[in-house]
Amino acid sequence: MSAYIPNIIFAIFFTVSICFFSNNVRKLYRNINLGIPINRSDKKKQRWIQMFRIAFGQSKMIDKPIVGILHLVVYLGFLIINIELLEILSDGFLGTHRVFAPYLGSFYNFLIGFFEIFAILVIISVVLFLIRRNVIKIKRFWNDEMKGWPKNDANLILYIEIVLMTLFLTMNASDLWLQINSNYPQYISAGSFPISQFITPLFDSFSIDSVVLIERSAWWLHILGIFLFLNYLYYSKHLHILLAFPNTYFANLESKGKFSNLESVTNEVKMMLDPNADPFATPSSDQEISKFGASDVFDLSKVQLLNSYTCTECGRCTSECPASQTGKKLSPRKVMMDTRDRIEEVGRNIDKHKGEFKPDGKELLNNYITSEELWACTSCNACVEACPIGIDPLSIIMDMRRYLVMEKSAAPSELNNMMTNIENNGAPWPFNQMDKLNWKNEL
Amino acid sequence: MNNIEIYTFSELLAQGKTPEILFWVGCAGSFDERAKKITKAFAKILNQANVSFAVLGSEEGCTGDPAKRAGNEFLFQMQALTNIEVLNGYNIKKIVTTCPHCFNTLKNEYPELGGQYEVMHHTQFIKSLLNDGRLTVDGGSFKGKRITFHDPCYLGRANNVYKAPRDVLEKLDVELSEMKSCKQKGLCCGAGGAQMFKESEPGNQEVNIKRTEEALETQPDIIAAGCPFCNTMLTDGIKNKKKENEVKVLDIAELINQASDL
Numbered sequence: 075m076s077a078y079i080p081n082i083i084f085a086i087f088f089t090v091s092i093c094f095f096s097n098n099v100r101k102l103y104r105n106i107n108l109g110i111p112i113n114r115s116d117k118k119k120q121r122w123i124q125m126f127r128i129a130f131g132q133s134k135m136i137d138k139p140i141v142g143i144l145h146l147v148v149y150l151g152f153l154i155i156n157i158e159l160l161e162i163l164s165d166g167f168l169g170t171h172r173v174f175a176p177y178l179g180s181f182y183n184f185l186i187g188f189f190e191i192f193a194i195l196v197i198i199s200v201v202l203f204l205i206r207r208n209v210i211k212i213k214r215f216w217n218d219e220m221k222g223w224p225k226n227d228a229n230l231i232l233y234i235e236i237v238l239m240t241l242f243l244t245m246n247a248s249d250l251w252l253q254i255n256s257n258y259p260q261y262i263s264a265g266s267f268p269i270s271q272f273i274t275p276l277f278d279s280f281s282i283d284s285v286v287l288i289e290r291s292a293w294w295l296h297i298l299g300i301f302l303f304l305n306y307l308y309y310s311k312h313l314h315i316l317l318a319f320p321n322t323y324f325a326n327l328e329s330k331g332k333f334s335n336l337e338s339v340t341n342e343v344k345m346m347l348d349p350n351a352d353p354f355a356t357p358s359s360d361q362e363i364s365k366f367g368a369s370d371v372f373d374l375s376k377v378q379l380l381n382s383y384t385c386t387e388c389g390r391c392t393s394e395c396p397a398s399q400t401g402k403k404l405s406p407r408k409v410m411m412d413t414r415d416r417i418e419e420v421g422r423n424i425d426k427h428k429g430e431f432k433p434d435g436k437e438l439l440n441n442y443i444t445s446e447e448l449w450a451c452t453s454c455n456a457c458v459e460a461c462p463i464g465i466d467p468l469s470i471i472m473d474m475r476r477y478l479v480m481e482k483s484a485a486p487s488e489l490n491n492m493m494t495n496i497e498n499n500g501a502p503w504p505f506n507q508m509d510k511l512n513w514k515n516e517l
Numbered sequence: 518m519n520n521i522e523i524y525t526f527s528e529l530l531a532q533g534k535t536p537e538i539l540f541w542v543g544c545a546g547s548f549d550e551r552a553k554k555i556t557k558a559f560a561k562i563l564n565q566a567n568v569s570f571a572v573l574g575s576e577e578g579c580t581g582d583p584a585k586r587a588g589n590e591f592l593f594q595m596q597a598l599t600n601i602e603v604l605n606g607y608n609i610k611k612i613v614t615t616c617p618h619c620f621n622t623l624k625n626e627y628p629e630l631g632g633q634y635e636v637m638h639h640t641q642f643i644k645s646l647l648n649d650g651r652l653t654v655d656g657g658s659f660k661g662k663r664i665t666f667h668d669p670c671y672l673g674r675a676n677n678v679y680k681a682p683r684d685v686l687e688k689l690d691v692e693l694s695e696m697k698s699c700k701q702k703g704l705c706c707g708a709g710g711a712q713m714f715k716e717s718e719p720g721n722q723e724v725n726i727k728r729t730e731e732a733l734e735t736q737p738d739i740i741a742a743g744c745p746f747c748n749t750m751l752t753d754g755i756k757n758k759k760k761e762n763e764v765k766v767l768d769i770a771e772l773i774n775q776a777s778d779l
Contacts, residue, residue, distance in 0.1 A: 331675025332625035336590045340630065343594040367588065396705040396728075401721030450718040453586045453710030454670040459701050475588030489587045492714035496592055500578035501544035502714055510547045511574035513556055514523035 077169070084166035084297075091301035098308040102383060105421045109376035114324045121323045124464070129322040134462040137390075141206070144199040148235070151196035152315065155189050155242070162297050172249075175264035186265035190246060193239045194269045200235045207232075214389030217398075219408040224387055227310045234303055241296040247273035248289035256282045317384040318463040324377050325464030330455045333472060338364040339480075367476025369439040371417045374470060381465040382413035391457035391467055397450040404450035406457035406467035412442035413470060439474055448474050449486055521564045525574040526607045536571040538563075538642075539604075541614035541623065544579050545745035551752065552615075552745035558770040559615050559639050565777065566652040570613075576603050580622040587711035594630065597622075601632035615639045615770060617671035617744045618709075624676065638672055640682040640743050640769050647688055654688055654776045664691040664772075665735040667728065667751060668703035669744035682743050682769050689776050694735040704728050708746035729754025733764070740766045 114121070127133045132149065135142040161174045175182045207215050207228060215228070247270035252261040254274075267274070277285050307313050314321075345351045368374050391406035392398045398405050416438045424431050439445070451471045458466050478484045485493070492502045500507040529536050540563065545552040563570050581596030604612075612634050614620050624636035637645075646652040664686060672678045679700045686693055698704045707717070707724025717723060729751055732740045740755070742748040745768075752766045767775075 329621075329625050329676050331621040331671050333585060335594065335626060335629050339590045339594050343591060343598055347595070347598055366590065394702065396707060396724045397718070397720070399704070400717075400724050400727055402718045403720075404718070446718055449715070450720075451710050452670070452705045452707060452712050452724065454705035455674040456670075456702070456705065459674050472586070472588065475586075476590055477588075479588035480591060485587060485589070486715050488715040489711055492711065493584055493587065493589055493592055496579045496581070496584055496596065500596070501548060502579060502583050503544065503548055505544075505548045507578065508575045510542070510577055511523065511525070511572065513542075513547060513553045514560075516553065517521050517523070517557055517560065 081167060081169045087298060087301060088163070088166065091305060094305050095308075098305070101421055101425075102308065102313075104424075105417050106376050106379045106383065108372055108417065108420065109374050109379040110372075112375040112377050114377060117327055120327055124325065124327065125319055125323040128325075128462070128464060129318040132462075137460075137462070144202055147192070147195045147199045148203075151192040151199075151239075154192050155196075155239075157185070158189050158242075159300065162293070166297060171260040172262065172264050175262060182264060183266040186246070187268050190243065190267060190269040193242050197236055197239045200232045200239075204229065204232050214393040217389060217392060217405055217407070219405055219411055220387070220389070224311065224411065227312075228387065231306075231310060231312050234299065234306070238296060238299050238303070241292045241299060243270045243273060245289060245292035245296055246270040248277060248285050248292060250274050251277045251285050252282070252289060256286070258282075258286070311385065311387045314384050314386040314463060317380065321380055321384040322464045324380065326466060326469075330458055334469075336366065336476070339366065365477070366480035367478070368470070368473035369477045369481070370437040371413060371420055373477070374413065374438075374473065378466070378470055378473075379413070379417055381467075381470075382410050382417060384463060385410040385414065385465055386463070387411060388462070390460040390462065391465070394456040394460040396452055396454060396456065402447075402450040403444070404447040404471075406471075409443060409447070409467045409470055410465060413438060416442050439477065443474065445478055445484065448478065451475075521560060523560060524571050525576070526571040526609070527576070529569075529571045530607065534569070536569045537611070538568060538570045539607075539609045539612045540570045540572050541612050541616075541619050542572055542577060543614060543616035543619045543745070545749075546615055547577075549745060549749070551749055555615050555745055555748070555768040555770050558768065558774040562643060562646070562652065562770060562773055562777075566646045568646070568651070573603065578603075580619045580627075582618040582622045583711045583714060585622070585626070586709065587714075593626075597627055597630050597632070601627060601630055604632055604634065609634060611635045611637070613637045613639055613642045615745065615768070617669040617675075618746070621671040621675050638676075638678060638681070638743065640672075640685055641678065643769065643773060644681045644685050647685065652773075652777075654773055657690070658776055658778075659689045659691045659739075659772070662691050662738045663694055663736060664689075664739045664741050665694050665696055665732055665737040666699075666741045666743075667696070667706065667732060667747055668700055669742070669747050670703070670705050670709050672743055673703055674701060682741070685769055685773065686741060689772060691739075694737065696731045696735055698731060704731060706744075706747040706750035708750045713746050713749075723754075725750035725754045726757055729758060733758065733760065737764060739772070740764060741769055741772060742766060743769050 132146055135145050161172065164173050165171055206212050246265065246267050249261060250267045250271060251274045252258060253263050307316065365373060371379060387407060389407050395404065395406050420431060423434055448471055453468060455468060458468050495502050495504050499505055526536065526539065542556050546556040578600055579596055580600065581593035584596065585593035612623055614623065617638060620636055620638045623634060647654065666682055666686060668679065683693065704727065705724060706728050732751065740751055742751060748766055748768060755761050755764050755766055
């Protein structure tokens with residue numbers, strides 16, 4: 075019976091980790107669904123292509139070639155080394171050791187060798203990432219919104235990756251040593267170790283039992299580290315490794331210049347322009363009084379909320395933003411981070427109050443995003459273009475401006491003048507519409 | 518030079534003629550002193566190429582773009598529905614405009630409200646005139662001049678039109694040099710999103726100055742623009758840098774005009 079204790083412990087860790095993760099995925103799903111429905115069920119083929127190209131194929135990461143390649147290595151490393159996870163999980167449940175080896179033969183050797191090469195490439199890339207962030211101090215990693223947790227989060231992820239890869243290589247190195255030096259039957263001769271073979275000699279002065287202990291510890295810490303990392307995702311900016319896929323699928327396919335036309339407004343405007351409409355008619359009771367624009371996360375669309383969870387805080391948007399570049403408060407990345415912080419706050423509120431949101435006197439507007447930030451936007455779409463995974467900060471900025479103007483009449487006074495001019499003269503300046511063709515007399 | 522007559526759509530219809538295109542002049546093109554020069558330059562090009570065109574004159578209202586980007590969807594849709602009524606009333610099929618903001622709004626935001634037209638930016642239309650041989654230019658006067666082209670956001674990123682203005686410039690035999698941020702990565706002039714009509718928020722620089730600096734880095738003789746608002750912003754930037762005697766900010770239509778001596 076006691077022989078099964080490791081299997082049981084493994085199964086417990088696995089179950090706890092999966093339950094915890096599923097619970098967070100459920101929360102994530104619930105929070106995103108607090109948003110307004112938006113129809114993105116059209117053009118399925120184009121959407122799959124977009125997802126394949128941008129998320130799976132990383133096509134927009136190539137904009138910055140060096141970091142694009144480094145990111146590609148880490149991404150491929152993640153995908154490829156996770157194949158090994160299948161064996162690790164099987165071994166954990168079955169109490170076996172390298173259970174796939176006998177079935178795969180020399181292909182197994184090739185696979186393990188391949189994983190090792192990726193492991194070392196991942197370590198090199200991650201070290202370079204740490205250097206870019208902390209030594210070269212690339213500007214976009216040091217904006218105001220990156221202070222505190224976001225900065226630590228970014229570094230922590232990189233450290234975890236180094237630790238996981240080091241454990242993977244240590245596990246292989248000690249395994250190789252035991253394959254050569256021990257008679258334990260489980261350490262069958264299997265795998266090729268192009269990288270960890272250089273670590274193996276370090277164990278030469280150790281006793282067999284100590285190396286077994288190292289091998290087992292590395293194996294356990296590696297898989298526990300993966301369970302931990304899986305559950306860390308929800309609390310970090312690293313959710314993009316999962317959400318980049320739905321995010322690019324549901325991303326906007328229209329011209330970037332096309333801003334949504336509010337349907338609720340169309341109905342009202344049509345009525346205003348209709349000479350036969352009865353201005354005193356009471357609206358039918360089934361007509362919901364809709365709110366124009368967004369002041370909180372509930373007024374944003376599901377896709378906008380998904381955007382906020384997908385954001386990796388890389389700051390490409392902010393470094394391309396003309397307002398940011400000229401020292402204005404606006405940072406498109408901060409808009410996304412604020413949106414996520416607020417939806418998380420709302421989520422915690424719901425958890426606390428048994429599934430119901432109790433108003434907390436806060437809103438996305440003002441408590442997170444100020445009108446000064448919103449009015450600094452030139453709507454140039456540089457942020458949308460810059461995002462490597464299809465996030466659209468501009469749409470949130472515009473929805474919040476709509477709220478400011480249509481619900482609060484809180485536009486800057488110069489803009490009110492401009493709008494009055496349009497209303498009265500059909501032009502943003504105080505000229506008479508009748509004079510619109512005067513230029514022809516100057517020809 | 519023969520006199521150019523500008524007709525409104527209703528005038529031509531009264532004569533029993535249906536013009537090939539509607540030239541949507543836009544508010545800047547109608548009222549702004551600088552932008553009017555672009556309007557006149559384009560009207561001359563249309564005349565030179567024997568394009569039958571008309572304008573709406575006093576029937577043309579603001580497309581609503583600045584109101585929409587400022588967040589006033591009501592005002593935008595009031596403008597849009599009013600304009601659509603006029604455009605559909607004349608059964609207009611094809612619109613050409615010198616303003617990328619009008620272009621974007623007419624092309625992308627009017628269809629859902631009932632206004633379906635073929636909409637072209639004037640740089641695209643000029644390119645088609647050159648390609649079809651309806652218009653010819655002699656690049657002589659610009660030979661060897663360094664020109665850099667500033668991508669208007671609402672033409673470039675918003676609608677992926679990067680090639681047409683550059684193709685037209687190439688016909689002028691100019692030496693085209695790109696700014697460090699151009700095309701998809703082009704920096705805004707600072708006017709979009711209704712910024713044109715307000716002071717900017719506190720910061721350490723004006724966007725138009727930054728963009729002007731980027732343009733000046735290419736050491737141009739001419740900064741070519743395709744938008745009346747970009748034109749204003751960059752002209753102001755050049756004045757701020759006291760370079761107005763060395764560097765000119767000109768619209769593509771104006772360059773074609775000068776090259777053809779219209």
